[in-house]
Amino acid sequence: DTGVSQDPRHKITKRGQNVTFRCDPISEHNRLYWYRQTLGQGPEFLTYFQNEAQLEKSRLLSDRFSAERPKGSFSTLEIQRTEQGDSAMYLCASSPPDSYEQYFGPGTRLTVT
Amino acid sequence: AQTVTQSQPEMSVQEAETVTLSCTYDTSESNYYLFWYKQPPSRQMILVIRQEAYKQQNATENRFSVNFQKAAKSFSLKISDSQLGDTAMYFCAFMIGQGGSEKLVFGKGTKLTVNP
Numbered sequence: 001d002t003g004v005s006q007d008p009r010h011k012i013t014k015r016g017q018n019v020t021f022r023c024d025p026i027s028e029h030n031r032l033y034w035y036r037q038t039l040g041q042g043p044e045f046l047t048y049f050q051n052e053a054q055l056e057k058s059r060l061l062s063d064r065f066s067a068e069r070p071k072g073s074f075s076t077l078e079i080q081r082t083e084q085g086d087s088a089m090y091l092c093a094s095s096p097p098d099s100y101e102q103y104f105g106p107g108t109r110l111t112v113t
Numbered sequence: 114a115q116t117v118t119q120s121q122p123e124m125s126v127q128e129a130e131t132v133t134l135s136c137t138y139d140t141s142e143s144n145y146y147l148f149w150y151k152q153p154p155s156r157q158m159i160l161v162i163r164q165e166a167y168k169q170q171n172a173t174e175n176r177f178s179v180n181f182q183k184a185a186k187s188f189s190l191k192i193s194d195s196q197l198g199d200t201a202m203y204f205c206a207f208m209i210g211q212g213g214s215e216k217l218v219f220g221k222g223t224k225l226t227v228n229p
Contacts, residue, residue, distance in 0.1 A: 003157075031215065033215070033216070033217075035217075040221070040222075041221055041222075042117075042204050042206075042219030042220050042221050042222050043158075043204075043217070043219050044219070045216035045217065045218070048215050048216060050215075055215070056215065056216065058216075091158065093158075093217075095215075100146050100163075100208060100210075101160060101163065102160075102217060103160070104150075104157050104158035104159075105157060106156070106157040107157065
């Protein structure tokens with residue numbers, strides 16, 4: 001049984017560029033979450049999906065951020081016109097039906113130069 | 114809004130000894146869940162232990178146990194017989210129960226170092 005996977009693991013980009021991250025949840029997990037973690041802080045919630053429906057978005061998710069889960073399986077998180085303040089670890093987690101436990105992936109570390 | 118406070122930014126313990134990490138939270142909800150997650154250096158977040166608020170009995174997972182004081186809104190983690198592999202950031206987290214938001218609210222973490 002494979003865990004949550006995220007791609008890429010590291011991304012360095014120049015300010016103003018667009019980036020896209022991918023998350024593959026554990027098989028059969030119907031819920032998927034995105035969090036952002038900056039240095040020295042705990043993760044902060046960004047958004048969550050149940051199947052393909054995006055059910056909640058944080059105020060942290062500005063209009064430059066968009067997330068999708070088109071077929072209820074993998075999800076993508078896109079950041080447009082990146083800013084230096086977007087530099088962080090982006091974590092994905094998934095949860096099976098009828099469970100409140102979230103299982104985290106290894107994260108994508110974004111550095112905006 | 115729910116908040117989680119971890120008042121110990123860093124702690125250290127000698128191998129084989131016991132250490133307790135503190136966590137307090139603030140909520141007006143009655144149905145919720147509490148978690149401790151471990152994040153080893155450069156590795157992914159791992160669920161250590163969980164506690165349902167409606168359960169009075171404190172959760173235990175091998176060397177890890179919690180002291181859940183609902184009235185005081187306190188949820189501390191005790192690690193017994195500490196091992197070098199326990200060195201990590203430890204995050205306390207809160208989630209509203211069924212029918213509420215699915216998101217985890219995390220504290221800022223406690224960096225635990227186990228010394229040989």
